[in-house]
Amino acid sequence: MKTMSLDKTAAHPGAFTSALHAKCPKCREGNMFANPMYGLKGQQMHKNCPVCDYQFEIEPGYFYVAMFVSYAMNVAEMVTFAVGTYILTGSENPWLYIGILLGVSLILSPFNFRYSRVILLYWLTPGLFYDPERVARMKKM
Numbered sequence: 001m002k003t004m005s006l007d008k009t010a011a012h013p014g015a016f017t018s019a020l021h022a023k024c025p026k027c028r029e030g031n032m033f034a035n036p037m038y039g040l041k042g043q044q045m046h047k048n049c050p051v052c053d054y055q056f057e058i059e060p061g062y063f064y065v066a067m068f069v070s071y072a073m074n075v076a077e078m079v080t081f082a083v084g085t086y087i088l089t090g091s092e093n094p095w096l097y098i099g100i101l102l103g104v105s106l107i108l109s110p111f112n113f114r115y116s117r118v119i120l121l122y123w124l125t126p127g128l129f130y131d132p133e134r135v136a137r138m139k140k141m
Contacts, residue, residue, distance in 0.1 A: 012132050015122060022114060025121045027052035027134045032118065037110050045117065052134045056121065063117060069124070070116035077108055 018028040030051035035041040048055050057063060081104050082097055089096065121128065 012130070015130065019115075019118050019122045022118050024049040024052060024054055024056075025125075025128055026054040026131055028130060029135060030054075032056060032121075033114060037114055043110060043113050052138050054134070056117075058125070058128075063120070065124070066113075066116040066120045069119050070112045073112045073116060074105060074108075077104060077112075 013023070013028045015025075015028075018025070022032045024030040024032060027049060030046070030049035032045060032049075034044040034046055037043075045056065047057065078101050081101060085091075085097060085100050
C-alpha cells in the first residue's frame with residue numbers, strides 16, 4: 001500500500017497576480033499601498049514593505065520615472081476611448097470627445113498612479129527579482 005507524501009513547498013505567487021494586487025515585488029506578500037485605490041484617504045504608499053522591509057523608493061526621485069509610465073498608460077486609454085467613442089457614436093463633435101476623454105482621464109487617474117508604480121517596480125527596474133526566501137530570512141533576524 002502506498003502512502004501519500006505531502007509536498008511541503010508552497011506555490012509561489014505569480015508576478016502578474018501579485019502586480020494586479022499591488023504586492024511587494026520582492027516577497028509578493030506585503031501590500032505596496034496603505035489604502036484602497038478609490039478610497040477617501042488618498043494614494044498613500046508604504047515606504048517599506050510591511051512583510052519583508054524592502055524599501056520601495058530605491059533612490060531619491062525614483063518614482064519620477066513612474067510619471068512617464070503613467071503618461072503612456074493615459075495616452076493608450078485616450079486613444080482607446082476616442083476610437084471607441086467614434087465607433088459607437090460616429091460623431092465628430094469635438095465637445096463629445098473632450099467631455100468623454102476628460103471624464104475618463106479623471107476617473108482613471110488613481111488607477112494610473114498606482115499601476116504606473118507597480119509596472120515600474122515589477123518590470124522596468126533592472127536587478128529587482130522575486131526572492132521567495134526573503135520573508136524566512138527576515139523572520140530569523
